[in-house]
Amino acid sequence: MSVRQLNQLQDCDLEIESTDKLSALATAKLNENEELRRAKALLAKSQSELDALLKLQKENDWSISDITGKMTVANESLYSGRVRNPKELGSLQQELESLKKQRDPLEETAMGYMEKIEDTQKRIKKFEDDLKSLESRLGAEHKSLHLQIEELTVKLAQLKEGRKKIILAIPPEELNFYAEIKTRRGIAVAKIDKGTCGRCRISLSSAELQKARSGKMAQCSSCSRILYFE
Numbered sequence: 001m002s003v004r005q006l007n008q009l010q011d012c013d014l015e016i017e018s019t020d021k022l023s024a025l026a027t028a029k030l031n032e033n034e035e036l037r038r039a040k041a042l043l044a045k046s047q048s049e050l051d052a053l054l055k056l057q058k059e060n061d062w063s064i065s066d067i068t069g070k071m072t073v074a075n076e077s078l079y080s081g082r083v084r085n086p087k088e089l090g091s092l093q094q095e096l097e098s099l100k101k102q103r104d105p106l107e108e109t110a111m112g113y114m115e116k117i118e119d120t121q122k123r124i125k126k127f128e129d130d131l132k133s134l135e136s137r138l139g140a141e142h143k144s145l146h147l148q149i150e151e152l153t154v155k156l157a158q159l160k161e162g163r164k165k166i167i168l169a170i171p172p173e174e175l176n177f178y179a180e181i182k183t184r185r186g187i188a189v190a191k192i193d194k195g196t197c198g199r200c201r202i203s204l205s206s207a208e209l210q211k212a213r214s215g216k217m218a219q220c221s222s223c224s225r226i227l228y229f230e
């Protein structure tokens, strides 16, 4: 009679399942890290903000140097002595003033960009530092996760070796029966606990109890699991 071996097989299978689960969990943790993803996203966002600001700053600077160039030309004409006509001189002066009026707000904008760029650069530096320290912390965590996975893999291989030995002692039709109930119920063997099925908790008839006690293959009439009398 191999109910004892079936129970042994079940203990082994349950341990294999839980080891598998732990290993999958550690692997998932190793591969996905929300914290790291967020830190990288923050850094990338600030970097693209900086790129956009630098582009705007460049465009603004071009406008300023364009106007400055025109002002230089007007200034030279005004003070070169070549233009004597008061009307022309007046219009040059007017042009200079109007150019200055165009340039002043652009210069203010330039100051604003400089401040924003400085702030963004500071922020990027902070995010880079945060990311670096997170990566070094995760490095230690990852090391221990790799170690854990390695240990679980060894344990799993040992359990599977043990399982092979256990099933050698079980007749194939009983193995099939076990597998069939396991597929349906998750747990195939139920220990008898104070006259009840240890899984569904129903009281067992004296006939069922006697059958199980004698070592014969007895099934719970309620959940159909194989009853095991320890």
Ligand SMILES: [Zn+2]
Binding pocket: 190, 197, 198, 199, 200, 201, 202, 220, 221, 222, 223, 224, 225
């Ligand atoms: Zn039951």
